[in-house]
Amino acid sequence: MADYMRYVYLGVVLAPLLASIIAGLFGRSIGRAGAHWVTIIGVGIAFILSSVAFNYIVFDGGEVFNGAVYTWLVSGDTRLVIGFLIDRLSVTMMVVVSFVSWVIHIYTIGYMHDDPGYQRFFSYTALFTFFMLILVMANNFLQLLFGWEGVGLVSYLLIGFWFKRESANQASVKAFLANRIGDFGFVLGIAAIMTYFHTLDYAQVFQQAPLMANTTIELLRGTAWPLMTVICVLLFIGAMGKSAQVPLHVWLPDSMEGPTPISALIHAATMVTAGIFMVARMSPLYELSATALSLVLVVGAIGAFFIGVLGVVQHDIKRVIAYSTISQLGYMAAALGASAFSAGIFHLVTHAFFKALLFLAAGSIIIAMHHEQDMRKMGGLGKYMPITWITMVIGGLALSGVPGTAGFFSKDAIIDAVGHSNLPGAGFAHVALLVGVFVTALYTFRLIFLVFHGPERFGAEVRKHVHESQAVVIVPLIVLAIPSLMLGAILVGPMLYEGHFGHALLVLPQYDVLAQMGEDYHGPWALVLHGLIGLPFIFALLGFGVAWYCYIKRPDIPKRAAERAQIIYNVLVHKYGFDEFYESFFAGGARGVGNLFWRVGDVALIDGLAVNGSARAVGWFSSIVRTIQSGFLYHYAFAMIIGLLLLLAIFVHGIL
């Protein structure tokens, strides 16, 4: 192995970290421009070095790097380290993360232009990039957890970036706690691995995993649970939190309280895909548990369809895209469940570009509308902001999976893969994903029509100021629009069928749906032709048609439909009641239990009864005894005589 590569890998993580520290600690002295320059350079270095690593591993066929950077601690015979695993999967993630992050740093110059927390923002985003890279480059579960919680921290800080807003603060705590519930499972999964594998090192765990395929664990006395299923389900609970899978998805729509650039970077392109990446990374474990795969598949499909539907009734432009993100993460999870790990990662990559594009375009609109996010107050913006409009349409086409765009290749591969899967639940998942395409096209074009077409629904005051955004905002849109269109065709062959990921992803032959699909693969253009007559595209066209009819042709229909199907509409507006349930049951319940334990347990029983009670008892007893000490001689004489008589009686009758 080329020796200098070790330093390249180190540089990838250290450059953004250093940039973040400089911008964070010395933000005042280096000024606003200083802060954005230092972080853009830092993240830029990370991107360039990631590309070097990508080139080395993928094109030059360089050796996989798996080694420690330093020893975190040694306890007994266990050595826990910070170390990197640089293989075809991690270099792919590194390039995507650092590139999207870099583009978004540039965009932020425009978006956060007037914000007083400018330096702080850049420091956070660079720190995020550091943690995300740590996460994808980890060679062991400890470091995975480091990155995992680190990105969660920065996400928390950035959702609550505008800390004067109560709603932002609520959302940030909610996000952190929802993620912590996921981490609860995640940490237990890691504990299970430590218990049974005696190591946290990926390579060693993966190597031993097949030997553990039949190991069981006794969760309840007398019951045997397959160890691999337990581990994989626990780890997936972590992914549910981070990657916003039902039922832990509730934090992601609220995370839109944060500034738009981080909605694009953290809550669309990178952090939320960490769970997807993690499951793919753990493919040697998941392949050993059909139950866990099935769970991932079904949970993913539920999110892909049911949460996607919610996007149709949202009025806030960013929330529409947020629900879309949950839905797309569902697609990725479904791919993982079908053992099409590379399809999941492929969709992760294309999604990173087109979803970041959609968010940044939305941000461009929000700037133009002076931080108005309600689509009911927009309309007809296309002529004012042509570039934003075109790029957003490109993003929308990719999201809807129109043949030829990036999203088409990855999403169709997922739907196809799930169709080929024989796992329990695959049938349901296949239908959910297909209908999900209809929903996706519907909310996407609803958004585009409401924002860019139709009558202008804003006042004259706004109209005066509406104009296309400045270059630092527009250029990133264009930069992201190009891969949103082209990347799919370029990557589909290598990533899905030509072994781009090499040995990084493991699929057992009996689950290898992609291999079956590969037999019919004749290049991207054949796929496009096939896609044009395929079921998903028909669903997408239907969605487009309905959106056009309801929002351009007959704009009165949505309102009437909502009135007609009031019950369904209410269920959707209340997001199936997840938030209400969590708020009253978990948050309220925890406070109730807390008050019960405190006021009854601590204050009344322990302190009131036991502690102060015994103090009072002593006081009461001594107050009684005190009265005997009267000081009168005849009282004492009387007591002595009685005592003497008693003693005599005892002796005489020989009681003792």
Add this chain to the structure above:
Amino acid sequence: MFATTPLLSLVIWTPILGGVWALFAGEEQKHTAKLLGLVVSLITCALCVPLYIGFNTSTHQMQFVEFAPWITTFNINYHLGIDGISLLLILLTAFTTVLAVLAGWEAIEYRISQYMAAFLILEGLMNGVFASLDSILFYVFWEAMLVPMFLIIGIWGGPHRVYATIKFFLFTFLGSVFLLVAILYLYFQAGSFEILALYDLPIGLTAQKLLFIAFLLAFAVKVPMWPVHTWLPDAHVEAPTGGSVILAAIMLKMGAYGFLRFSLPIVPDGSEAFDWLMISLSLIAIIYIGFVALVQHDMKKLIAYSSIAHMGFVTLGFFIVFRIIDNTGSTEGATRGMEGGLMQMISHGFISGALFLCVGVMYDRLHTREISDYGGVVNTMPHFAAFMMLFAMANAALPGTSGFVGEFLIILSSFEANVWFAVLAAMTLVLGAAYTLWMYKRVIFGDIASEGVAKLKDINFRETFVLGAVAVAVLLFGVWPAPLFEVMGPSIQHLLQHIAQSKVM
């Protein structure tokens, strides 16, 4: 090089003599008293440097041993020595005392020289506890330590300090009486007060059980374990900032240290017989107290409860070891649990100390600890808010902070004892984050909530230094805990090998 210098005596007696000097200095020279406090605590810190450098991390043997006959009639000796466990706690004590002295720099307005004296004397006594190898000497330091703390809360405390001090004193004193009984019983069995000699003393199972309960009564109060914890929130609320810092950072560690030094090695079979009790109480502390912390409206009470929950991890880590050894047949997993427990002790010293310092910073300005009196502090105190964010995250055991290390290791190893222990312990991930971040949100974030908050001044140089010093420790040992494990490793492993063997006659 340091072999001939009685370093341990120096770290014990330097602060005590310094404290006595401060007492005699009188109240006229306020500045001198402060300076004296600072200089003496810094000198003690400096004395710890050769202690750390000269410490041999490849052996579990007691080091820097000093021996002198004290009361020969009863074979009581002035016998000092430290292993990796004591060393870390002495270092923590020396470090924390400097912070406590600085915390009272401006806030304490009367009897300053006595205040400084109390802290210095307390420091010496605490170091004495950690360095004693003679059980009577240990007991003397152990009880003497109560007096300065009693005075610190009683003289410089809040409005309900009398109730708090009496509660504090009675709770801890009552427990300690049983410790004395146990020590005397052991003396009549072994003919020696030497702690290390007691390790090799075979004891019957019933006697071990009784001894364990006697030790437990003394140590559980100090930790404190549920249900003998209720003195702690009261004591913290009334104590001045420096008192809270020492109380949380060091005095709570005394109980846990007692388990390591007395209960586990002297009565291992007794400990094993009662491990179900210890594990239950620890898990109750983690979960029950976590819920209680959630609904507190006094910041200090909240942190006090959080301390109890975090100390629950320490006792959990110590007492799951028997089950792990039973389940796995080796001490490997148990090592993680016990080292995690000790790490948690050290880290909790930093984090709870820092959080009490943070509350102190706000209390000095607004003279209230009620969460509802604050809100939007970040607007006027951004630097302070950044520090407190770090400590809040450390309290929530975020990886990269020292708070993560111990809890992570203990959750890992409790899985090896019993899956459900791990499940219950891991609930702290949610509960700890919930009460800490919810408090942080209400105090720090939001728009400026009151005129008082609007007038707040950000932390000054002294406060920045104090919080910065802890911040460095929290981050350093979060990112690189290896040095601490290197020090504690041989001692803990030896302890585990020792307790894995039955001592029943």
